[in-house]
Amino acid sequence: MTNIDEDGLVAGIELGGTKAIALVARGREVLAMERIPTTTPDATLAAIEDRLSAWQAEHGRVAAIGIASFGPVGLDRARPDYGHITSTPKPGWRQVDLVGRFAARFGVPIGFDTDVAGAALAEHRWGAGHGDGVLVYLTVGTGVGGGVLVDGEPVHGLIHPELGHLRVRRAPGDAFAGICPFHGDCLEGLVSGPAIAARAGRPGDRVGDGDPLWDEVVGEMAEAVAALMLTLSPQRILIGGGVFQARGWLFDRLRARAAELLGGYLAGIGAAELADIVVPPGLGAMAGPLGAVALAYRA
Incomplete structure (x- = not known):
């Protein structure tokens, strides 16, 4: 890994499913x-x-390029699919070699990871997760994704975390099948923007704040937050993406429900303490683009 001083000029690419x-x-x-x-x-x-x-x-030659991509992606340098988008459902994008293409074109080091890991790195470097030992970044928008940092390093392991595809407990009587093409009613299949629109039968921005649908969204997100608190013990869970950024009032309800689910098991962690743990990203909508920049500096 090459460390580049922040005075150095770098390029970033945040590659999303609908826009880059x-x-x-x-x-x-x-x-x-x-x-x-x-x-x-x-x-x-x-x-x-x-x-x-x-x-x-x-502006001059860049010293490195960071690519923060929708996934799943190949992150194991020992495998032939390193630097590729792998099993995405997005038509035409399976096995696209991103790192190889940009390295060949520009001849500079390429930093590469998921878009959510990139956003987590940017928040750890410049935003609301600065200095946190264990940091989770969730985005809830067109899809649901999550990146995890431990001591400033993204967790990869076998592949990389796919927190958006966690299965969560459902409210009694909720028969919505979910929209995930792989799992149906995983988190992404239940609370992403398209899932909310499918539940409501109309675009999500036309679902009023008082609609009972939000109780289901909050409940399912709270199940995920409680599970993450119990498994990863993060100091911070940042939630970005269009669904929550457009409705800041959801955070208080989410924290309260997550505290109920935790049931007092984590000593000293209730709704008041979760108000400092479960928060919006400090960089706002720039967390994703600056995530690609952070990856470039890691190179």
Whole structure:
């Protein structure tokens, strides 16, 4: 791993299922940024390459590139699928080699991880998770994903955490089948933006704050939060993504329900203490793009 001083110019690519964000930065100072629709691999990646080349002509050569990608992705350097998107359900994107392509084009070190691990790194470096020994970053939007850091290092293991596909207990009588093509009613299949729209029969932004649907969303998210508190013992669980960012009032309800589920077992950890543990990302919507920048500095 190459450590690059934050005065060094780097590029970041946050590759999402519906849009990609490319940027160049020095530290957390963003010099240029552009959103690019995620369509086919060739069209999307060529557009990103062209944008990075144009920025290099304007700002100078970058020292490294960070790629924070939707997944699953290959992170084991000993396997042939390292640097690839692997078993994604997104049509056309299976086994796309991201690291190889950008390394060949630009000839610089490439930092690579999931988009949520990248966001966790940015929050640990510059945001609300600064200095935390165990940090969890969850995003609840088009999908649900989660990254885990221990002492500032992303947890990989066999592959990488897939917290969005945890199975959670359901409220009695809730018969919604879920929308995950792999698992049906896993967390992503229940509380992602598309899942909320499927439950409501209308777009999520048209679901009123008083709709009882939110009780189900809070209950299922609280099951996940309680499980993470018991298994990982994090000092911080950051929850980003469009679903929660647009409805900050969900946090108080989530903390209260998670405290009920924990039942006082974690000494001194109730709803009041969870108010300092389960919080929005400090970097807001920039956690993802700056996550790619953080990966570049790790190179």
